[in-house]
Amino acid sequence: MRKKKEASILYIVSTPIGNEDDISLRALKVLKKVDAIICEEEKIGALLIKRHNFSAQLEQLNEHNEENYAPQLIERMENGETFALISDAGTPIFADPGRFLLQLALDAGINIIVIPGASSIMTALVRSGFQSDVFTCAGFLSRTTEERLSQLQALALEPRTTILLETPYRLKQLLEAANKVMPDRKAYIGCNLTMAFEHHHYGTFSELFAKFTESPFKGEFVIVFEGHPGRTILSILDTNEKKKARTSERNNDEVTKLESDESTERPQREFRKRPDFSKERSSRFKSQDGGYKKRDAGGYKKRDDGGYKKRDAGGYKKRDDAGGYKKRDDAGGYKKRDDAGGYKKRDDAGGYKKRDDAGGYKKRDDAGGYKKRDDAGGYKKRETGGYKKRDDSGYKKRDDRRSSRSSNDAGMRPPRKRS
Template sequence: MAFALLEGRTTDVVDMDAQPVKTGTLYVVGTPIGNVEDITLRALRVLKSCSVVFCEEFKVGARLLRAHRIDKPLESLNEHNEVEATERVLEYLRQGKDVALISDAGMPVIADPGAFLIRRILREGLPLVVVPGPSSILTALVRSGFSTDQFLYAGFLSRKPEERRRQLQALAEELRTVVLLETPYRLRQLLSDAAAVMPQRHAYLACNLTLPYETHHYGTFAELWERFRHSRFRGEFVLCFEGRPV
């Protein structure tokens, strides 16, 4: 900073050549949903160029970066620390550093943490770029063979049995194809409830999409429940079912 002497006092003089600190950009980067090769060239370029990568779980994030020979600092942003991690992201951006946000699989924010961060970025007016990538929701929808003209993504249904059945009863009236996600340890309960609410509705269950051992199961909910009522599930699942016949 330049100084000038004015009437015996030292006063600041604005340096007209000084440049404001350029803020960094947050890149929301889609990553593979299973097969590590399902990542775009643009996503790889962004991950290599960013100063730091925020991931959902260190183990999963490190595995992805290692698979593509990317050496970048990793920090966590998950459902347990999203508020605190958001402040760290903002601090990096204000320092002019680019930050990448990834999830364990697929697009961040969709059934994953990150929405709070996105809202803060928009409120602060900071640069934000979404780098699209794989989605288990769309992959399953395309593979289902059901109508894709219109569809409803209903996410994860309630853990509470009574509330989950009420949600299924409402979804049974949908005319659009419905897409649900579920965890391995609640999938049997979901199939049981769906079979009770709409036994003859045609459905598709996608298991471990894009992996060598992916499996695909079609049938009515009654048939799927009968097939899997004694099964133990592992992995990732997407459930699609047809809209109500008109």
């Protein structure tokens, strides 16, 4: 057992939840003698000190600095200082900062004394008139709509009386969600409890939602609603025990079957071996002379030791035996396509794509039908004499010479014959 230090004390003191007269005499005595008061909001702590004329100094501890500042407070307690932890309203630590400080104090063996006081949860539970010997407090629900609905759906199956807490500006959202999940469930809403102007509301969630929609309220409140009428704690426990029993039996059956399979050395699962189609597939595409995918007498793709795509010796891909290939790394830097010089030249001094031996043009037939691109006239010639001239006089000439498409002396189409 850890030995507690006599001089090291941390008091957890409850403060009023609304009515200032609810602070206990014991709480006042403790707050007067401690060295420092740890509060969540310094402004509220200062009002408490001023109202009761305390001399203790204030130490602010909240969710923003608790992790870093709590160890320093523990060190001061170990040196003999006494502290009192208070909340803005009600009991500290419950839905408030201070839990991390409490854990550090427990680990350090510091003496901890709780001073009870007013509680909004117990006040609302007793005032509601619902069953209070067995109840559950769900605290603050999620801020997001979807998660809030999911939580209420789970709480709707709860057989015990349930208590909900929420911030003053989120009453309407909470009632709207409860109205969707359990509109006919009886509920109680206690507003501004312990105050002289406190008020209370009873009805189903559907009725309460309509009431507060018509008359909005912004202030402190607590919601209490009845448990599920068709469920009890014993029925839930019995259902849980049955589920555990079924799960245990299923696990035992699986273990027994596994042990049986291991004892008989049988595999737990048999797999069918896929047949090997590789030989059949290769023989299907293989020709009689050992080549693959033969297409014609000379032009084919051969994939065995004879004709293949060569990539290393000359830096080209060889496709047949007649020298028709794409050369990539020759000194000329071009792709050669045939033996007669018909190729695309890329790095010559002329900087053009040459496709035949003379004239630098694309040749299309033997009779001179071609497109000439680099002649001094700068035109596209189509056949002997028939062309479109573009740059000598800025026009397209069509009728100086006759083209193969012309059918009369004027260079126009012959008239249609009428039948």
